[in-house]
Amino acid sequence: MVSNITDTTTLNNGVAMPWLGFGVFKMKDGAEVERAVEKALEVGYRSIDTAQRYDNEIGVGKAIKASGVPREEIFVTTKVGNPAQRESQTLQAFEESLEKLQLDYIDLYLVHWPVPERYVESWKVLEKLYADGVVRAIGVSNFHIHHLQDIFAISDLVPAVNQIEIQPFLVQEELRAYCAEHQIQAEAWSPLARGQALVHPTIVEISQKHQKTPAQVTIRWGLQHGVISIPKSSTPHRIAENADVFDFELSEEDMARIDGLNENRRTGPDPDNFSH
Secondary structure, rough: OOOOOOOOEEEOOOOOEHHHHHEOOOOOOOOOHHHHHHHHHHHOEEEEEEEEEEEOHHHHHHHHHHOOOOOHHEEEEEEEEHHOOHHHHHHHHHHHHHHHHHHEEEEEEEEEOOOOOOOOHHHHHHHHHHHOOOOOEEEEEOOOHHHHHHHHHOOOOOOOEEEEEEEEOOOHHHHHHHHOOOEEEEEOOOOHHHHHHHOHHHHHHHHHHHHHOOOHHHHHHHHOOOOEEOOOOOOOHHHHHHHOOOOOOOOOOHHHHHHHOOHHHOOEEEEEEEEO
16 A cells, blocks of 8 residues: 555556656746745655646756756656657657756656547657667556557557546546556546545545545545546645645545546546547
C-alpha cells in the first residue's frame, strides 16, 4: 500500500515513478507556475507533470532549477502537442520542450492525444527518443483500448503509462483493467473532477468519517486503485493538503461507495471526439 509521498511504482521498463505527482494544467507561465512547482517540491512532491500544450514548460524548468532538489530526484513528464504529431515535428517538439525545461533528459514523454492518422507516427518518434536514451520512459495519454491496440499492431514496445481522466464519476474500470493486463500504468489527470468530486455528499460524508478533506479522500481512492494521481493546485495550502494522504486508508466499503458514483461522465473531451 502506498504509504509515503516518496513511494514509487515500477514501470514496465524498470523505471521508478512516484505514485503522487503534481500537475500544472492551465497554470500561467512565469510567477504562477514557478511558485506552485517550487512549493510542491518543498512539500515533498517529486513528480511534475507538464505538456507542450500547457505553454508553461519554461516556468516549470526555472522552478526545478531554483528548488535546489537534485535533478535525479525529480521525475518530469511532458507531452507532445497535437499540432506536432507528425514525424518531423514530433522530434522538434521534444527538443523545444527539453530546451524550455532546461533539462538534459525527460523522465516520461507522452503522446498527448490520439490525433487520428498521426498518433502512430508520433509513437515511432518516441521509440527513437527512448532508444537514444534522452527519455527514460515513453507512454500515451487519453488513449482508449482501440488506440492502444493500434500501437501494439506496429510496435513491440508497450507504452509505460496511459494518462487518462479518472475520477469518481468516470471510474474507467474496463480501460484500467486492460492497461493492467498489458503492464501499462494508469495515471489519472483531473483526479478531483475539476472540483466536482469535492462537493458530492458521499465523498463529503466519507471525508468527515476519516477527518480528512474531500480532496484527500478522492486522491486516496485513486491511489488505492493502483492509479498514479497528479492533482493540480496553485494555492499553497492545497498543494500541501493534497500531499497529506498517507496517514489513513479507505475501507472496502468506502471504496465501493465511491466506485458507485460512476456515471461515465467526463469533465474533459472524449478521446474519440476532440478538437486537435
